[in-house]
Amino acid sequence: MSQPVQTPATFPTRIFSGIQPSGGLTLGNYLGALKRFVEKQDEGIETIYCLVDMHAITVWQDPAKLRQQTREAAAGFIAAGIDPARSVLFNQSQVTAHVELGWIFNCVARMGWMSRMTQFKDKAGKNSENVSLGLYAYPALMAADILAYKATHVPVGEDQKQHLELCRDIAIKFNNDYGVNFFPVVEPVIEGAATRVMSLRDGTMKMSKSDPSDQSRINLTDDADTIAKKIRKAKTDADPLPDSVDGLKDRPEARNLVNIYAALAGQTPAEVIAEHQGAQFGTFKPALADLAVAKLSPITSEMTRLMQDPAEIDRILGAGADRAEAIARPIVDQVYDIIGMIRSRRG
Ligand code: AMP
Numbered sequence: 001m002s003q004p005v006q007t008p009a010t011f012p013t014r015i016f017s018g019i020q021p022s023g024g025l026t027l028g029n030y031l032g033a034l035k036r037f038v039e040k041q042d043e044g045i046e047t048i049y050c051l052v053d054m055h056a057i058t059v060w061q062d063p064a065k066l067r068q069q070t071r072e073a074a075a076g077f078i079a080a081g082i083d084p085a086r087s088v089l090f091n092q093s094q095v096t097a098h099v100e101l102g103w104i105f106n107c108v109a110r111m112g113w114m115s116r117m118t119q120f121k122d123k124a125g126k127n128s129e130n131v132s133l134g135l136y137a138y139p140a141l142m143a144a145d146i147l148a149y150k151a152t153h154v155p156v157g158e159d160q161k162q163h164l165e166l167c168r169d170i171a172i173k174f175n176n177d178y179g180v181n182f183f184p185v186v187e188p189v190i191e192g193a194a195t196r197v198m199s200l201r202d203g204t205m206k207m208s209k210s211d212p213s214d215q216s217r218i219n220l221t222d223d224a225d226t227i228a229k230k231i232r233k234a235k236t237d238a239d240p241l242p243d244s245v246d247g248l249k250d251r252p253e254a255r256n257l258v259n260i261y262a263a264l265a266g267q268t269p270a271e272v273i274a275e276h277q278g279a280q281f282g283t284f285k286p287a288l289a290d291l292a293v294a295k296l297s298p299i300t301s302e303m304t305r306l307m308q309d310p311a312e313i314d315r316i317l318g319a320g321a322d323r324a325e326a327i328a329r330p331i332v333d334q335v336y337d338i339i340g341m342i343r344s345r346r347g
């Protein structure tokens with residue numbers, strides 16, 4: 001007999017999120033995700049953050065670079081304010097529960113659901129016969145990342161919304177198929193002024209670590225000069241800033257810079273417009289550059305400092321993985337029992 005599916009309110013609040021170490025962290029990652037990971041941690045909620053290296057290899061990664069990028073992302077998390085004593089911080093491949101549950105979810109998710117994933121369609125493009133099977137299955141592994149911890153809330157940028165809907169569908173189908181109330185139906189947490197930071201070269205494209213143009217993004221490793229230059233060269237239109245947020249509607253580049261300013265300053269876009277209405281980009285861009293440098297430089301320099309001791313970063317990730325494993329292992333063992341796997345090994 002299937003029982004009604006529990007809503008997240010019946011599970012203790014637990015936050016999980018992940019970032020792929022498939023390149024350096026960008027301003028999009030920082031504003032859309034990382035900055036908000038820190039806020040959740042500081043609110044005192046249980047927070048688990050993961051560098052999803054298994055997701056990264058859905059597209060080929062140079063092994064030495066992958067290791068370097070994983071350490072650098074960990075340094076970025078810590079520099080941005082993630083405290084490894086208060087949050088669980090680790091890399092995915094050190095906790096095998098993720099791939100184990102990922103396989104089970106490959107058997108729960110339906111082909112039709114996966115085929116609707118817009119990120120897969122975008123990434124695969126015309127090349128869909130030649131991308132990895134992992135790239136297609138990726139959202140099922142993402143659901144496993146979250147549900148291996150029975151996490152209830154997942155802070156992400158706007159682009160991950162559809163993947164989280166799939167995670168909800170997987171939880172509901174698993175619960176129904178096995179007649180249990182085992183997995184929570186997660187809530188996406190998509191908040192703030194910069195849930196979708198756009199490319200500095202094209203206001204209709206997402207700022208991404210995989211964009212071939214370095215000018216399109218601000219990296220957390222960029223120095224002050226580079227940040228200022230990239231903002232000065234950012235594509236805009238010729239008009240001054242409007243006197244209301246509505247006036248940004250058909251101006252994607254201008255809207256993007258206002259949103260970035262708002263997110264960095266901790267203001268709403270309306271507040272930014274109230275302060276800067278009528279300003280030309282010749283004035284607004286330098287103000288934005290100063291603000292970005294003031295907010296990002298301390299993070300960049302702390303990252304550089306942390307990167308001088310890679311062994312310490314590895315130690316932190318290992319200790320985080322031990323804590324993650326202690327939560328996920330019993331959950332995935334219960335899943336094995338629910339689905340009818342014999343577990344008879346001693347010790
Ligand atoms: P990824 O770099 O694809 O692993 O993304 C990690 C996190 O950063 C996810 O929560 C994304 O939604 C978020 N993110 C990535 N790019 C952006 C962007 N341009 N704007 C806002 N959030 C982003």
Ligand code: TRP
Pocket residue numbers: 016017018019020052055141142143145146154155156160163
């Ligand atoms: N798919 C996410 C991205 O590319 C990264 C990710 C993997 C993730 N597993 C997750 C995000 C679990 C949140 C929760 O941005």
